[in-house]
Amino acid sequence: MLTLLLLIPLLGAVGLGLWPGNPDAAMVRRAAIALLVVQLLASLRVLLAFDPGVGGMQLQEGISWLGSLGLEYRLGIDGLSMPLVLVNGALSLVAAIASRDVQARPRLYFALLLVISGAVNGAFLANNLLLFFLFYELELIPLWLLISVWGGANRAYAATKFLIFTAVSGVLILGAFLGLAFTTGSVDFSLSPVTSEHLAMASQMPLLLALLVGFGIKIPLFPFHTWLPDAHTEASTPVSVLLAGVLLKLGTYGLLRFCMGLFPQAWAELAPGLAIWAAVSVLFGSLAAIAQRDMKRMVAYSSVGHMGYVLLAAAAATPVSLLGAVFQMVSHGLISALLFLLVGAVYRATGTRDLEVLRGLLNPERGLPLTGSLMIVGVMASAGLPGMAGFISEFLVFRGSLNAFPVATLLSMVGSGLTAVYFLLLVNRAFFGRLAITPRDPQSGPIDIRLPALNLIDQLPSLALAGAVVVIGLWPASLGDISEAATNGMALMPVLLAAAGSGGLG
Amino acid sequence: MPLVSALPLPLQTVWLIPLYGFSGMVLSLPWATGWIKRNGPRPAAYLNLLVTLLAVLHGSLVIREVMQLGPQHLSFPWFQADDLQLRIGFDLSLTNLAALELVTFMSLVCQVFGLGYLDKEWSLARFYGLVGFFEGAMSGVVLSSSLFMSYFLLEMLTLSTYLLVGFWYAQPLVVTAARDAFLTKRVGDVLLLMGVVALSAWAGSMEFNDLYAWAATANLPPLAANLLGLGLIAGPMGKCAQFPMHLWLDEAMEGPNPASILRNSVVVTCGAVVLLKVMPLLQAAPLATTVLLAVGAISAVGGALVAIAQVDLKRAFSYSTTSYLGLVFIAVALQQPGIALLLLFAHGLAKALLFMSVGSIIATTNCQDLTELGGLGGRMPATTVAYLVGGAGLVGLLPLGCFWCYGLIVESIRPAAPLMAAVFILTNLLTALNLTRVFRSVFLGSPTPKTRRAPEVNWLMATPMVSLSVIVLLLPWIMQRLDPVPGIGSFSLPVALVIAGSGAAGVVAGSQVHLDRFWSRSRQQAVRVVQDLLAFDFYTPAIYRATIVAFVAALANLASWFDRVVVNGLVNGIGRVSLISAEGLKLGVSGQMQTYVLTTLVAIVLLFSAMQWWFG
Secondary structure: OHHHHHHHHHHHHHHHHOOOOOOOHHHHHHHHHHHHHHHHHHHHHHHHHOOOOOOOOEEEEEEEEEHHHOEEEEEEEOOOHHHHHHHHHHHHHHHHHHHHHOOOOHHHHHHHHHHHHHHHHHHHHEOOHHHHHHHHHHOHHHHHHHHHHHOOOOHHHHHHHHHHHHHHHHHHHHHHHHHHHHHHOOOOOOOOOOOOOOOOHHHHHHHHHHHHHHHHHHOOOOOOOOHHHHHHHHOOHHHHHHHHHHHHHHHHHHHHHHHHHHOHHHHHHHHHHHHHHHHHHHHHHHHHHHOOOEHHHHHHHHHHHHHHHHHHHHHHOOHHHHHHHHHHHHHHHHHHHHHHHHHHHHHHHHOOOEOOOOOOOOOOOOOOHHHHHHHHHHHHHHOOOOOOHHHHHHHHHHHHHOOOOHHHHHHHHHHHHHHHHHHHHHHHHHHOOOOOEOOOOHHHOOEOOOOOOOOHHHHHHHHHHHHHHHHHHHOOHHHHHHHHHHHHHHHHHHHHHHHHHOOOOO | OOOHHHOOHHHHOOOHHHHHHHHHHHHHHHHHOOOOOOOOOHHHHHHHHHHHHHHHHHHHHHHHHHHHHOOEEEEEEEEEEOOEEEEEEEEEOHHHHHHHHHHHHHHHHHHHHHHHHOOOOOOHHHHHHHHHHHHHHHHHHHHEOEHHHHHHHHHHHHHHHHHHHHHHOOOHHHHHHHHHHHHHHHHHHHHHHHHHHHHHHHHOOOEHHHHHHHHHHOOOOHHHHHHHHHHHHHHHHHHOOOOOOOHHHHHHHHOOHHHHHHHHHHHHHHHHHHHHHHHHHHOOOHHHHHHHHHHHHHHHHHHHHHHHOOOEHHHHHHHHHHHHHHHHHHHHHOOOHHHHHHHHHHHHHHHHHHHHHHHHHHHHHOOOEHHHOOOOOOOOHHHHHHHHHHHHHHOOOOOOHHHHHHHHHHHHHOOOOHHHHHHHHHHHHHHHHHHHHHHHHHHOOOOOOOOOOOOOOOHHHHHHHHHHHHHHHHHHHHHHHHOOOOOOOOOOHHHHHHHHHHHHHHHHHHHHOOOOOOOOOOOOHHHHHHHHHHHOHHHHHHHHHHHHHHHHHHHHHHHHHHHHHHHHHHHHHHHHHHHHHHHHHHHOOOOOHHHHHHHHHHHHHHHHHHHHHHHO
């Protein structure tokens, strides 16, 4: 059943790529949307078969691939990956729907989109380190192409930066996985945790650090975040949606699954430092976001800030904080996707994202009232207003981490307050005020404008995302029930290991 | 606790009461978004009035049942994870229900008033939707039995205040007002969130009753207890527009007047109710109590002083709200919760009436500048009466609502805190002065071009105003019923005389103050300095801009600079170095086999010797 989640997008990509003749872009888009709907339905079927009471991997399937190398095709799903697979299914669909403007080389574009979706599914489902790495790298090249072919003016620089950073991240991760195999002497690359009995702490630390930096680039954490704002600024709207909503989650997923899951003891040793790192990342991202003029850059920096909460939660590693981490991953995925869609809508209508230029877009007749209203929902959700997904995620993260790391948690809460500052600036500048553009020549005064009305159909993805954000905010049990068993299991792991190490589980 | 299903129906369904307001928001959507364009947006207003009426009726049914059955507690599970239990809980005590009735009734009255005031407003449906949201959040806050739920709804209040203040978002002053309202409250809310999270982590439960039990036995280190206390009072401080987070209420006067009525009467009351609920948790936090006292005293006197120097009709009274809530803070800090509630109640009704009167004046004259008003006394009789009744209900002079509150509080704190009693009396004097001064500018004197042809307001505005006047006049009787023991008149004659005397002194001073239409700023240098100081709110906005705003902006710019120059510069530098070295190496290609072999050999030797040195 899980293999289906890979086959649909990947075979679909091949199919689209081999589409004979010169198909119309709209046709290709419709085919891609159909495939992604099927993929989303398949993910929902997995959700039906999924038993939330089980903490470990379930629905496992696999065959031996290259047994001598330790590369085995093993898939499985648990409460950590289930929500992420769903988010991936939903956001890939949203991205395809939002790719209305793609006219050049539609076959390649949608094929790449499908490859990314399939590869991300594969990375979330892989139960073998090498298999994860393969999928992790597989998603990289299509995204690079999507930015460098369909991107903005400065796309070559941004795409290369993205490629180099992520490639370094991949090398570090592969190095750590291989190093683990060499130092422990076993080549099974399974997900079983390493204890200090098998491997001395001195060897665990460098491996963990390599993994941390590798995934820290992907998340991204300060100071490895510099590729992200550039990539977002140059990427088109659907690519930004995928990048922020899904691909960054690979980093945090890796953090939880591999850094914490493989080296629980070394992780616990590093945890205080990681919490400080998280707080620095949160504050830096939030402060840098305040100073941005480009709406998209602002949202991109907000990602740096908000993904820091996941590191904080992972460092604390209590049941509540880990559940909070899953919540934060899902809600950040939905909220940032929503924000990028809306910024994209503004860009499409006005041709600019500059906060010094945009004014009064909330105007009901000549502006973008629906986009503006949804933007208010999105920024409030991101700022952690109750009733929306951001609040319950942040509350769980802070509540779970406070006892372990009070100072880092309080600093992160300050970051949460700063989110309100920059997003309020965004709404106030771009959407409030009088709808007019300031011309380059200051003498001639502002010009009244009339923006083309957006179709309601075009806004459906944003409406759906906003709806999901509110549903999770008002009914958090919908998500909590899926993940709780898994996060509880992960939080208890160090305890179990310690018990096993001291000679008995009681 | 009895089973929920054993309770009478109105109590079982009490969770509906906040939902009435929220459903009003949803019901307004078709008109607010413009899906239904025929016949204008009025139906949304009627639907909202209907659900608010339902809320009022349901609330009074609940009060009747609770009077028979005694206080009840209802709670429903909401979310649970590991040791974290979050529940939706309602505390149905008479105090909470009285506050609920105040909230829903005021919302109803304001919505009727708003039909008249916003007669020609094109986005009437949006306004009513927001008021519905506002009302829902407030009814939830006053009924809530858990700190988590109170926080949840207080934040929703912050959001709806932002949207209501920003209602006319095309005006530049409104934009900054909405921003300041949100950010100031948000500062308070984030501090409150820190307190909530800490309590949740330490005490486990979020129910107020469990928290009280925990606080009685918890042995926190003094630092933690004090920080916790400060966090818990920060939220109410922001909501009640207390110094130093008082700026937003004044700026919020840019919003539509019906919302100002609600904001100055019941929203601040909600903040104070939350303060009353967290008060028992502050036993171990003497610092928090001291801060409460100081903040209350500064806000009370400072607010009353600043109000005197305002030339804007609405702002003259919004600062007075800050001032009265300061008095409530003092009462709470001095462990007088009963009197604090009475004061909130009396102030809420009287201030709402004053703001209705102000709204009527603004609606007929389209002017809120005191220097351009005058001579309205005979032209708008209902409005004049409302102003007089509201003003009388607010100050301690005539035996209306606040007079009895003043008497009670001064009597009870006089022995322990004479200074604070003096603050009360001074505030009373200054408030009376301000009310008299404004009365003279607006209602007395000769008519001005803006008031010459002012008619009385239409019935939609007059009816709520007159009914509320009657209620304010009857308030002492209602208070007597609400709080029979020890009776609202249980204070000595000297205290009563001092209070009435301070009120009278204020009225006399207010009637003697020199008012000049053309020289609203005094020509005497010394007076002028003081006047400016007060008119500009002790220059607090400028001080904020120079300190905290500048600080955050500088940090943001520093972070951005660091990002561009250091982080990004480093990355680009590495890229450039690699490119340059590659360019350089390109020139070293000679095409001679020997050179390559030699280079390779040298490299291998170097590598091995390095490894030898490193590991050996």
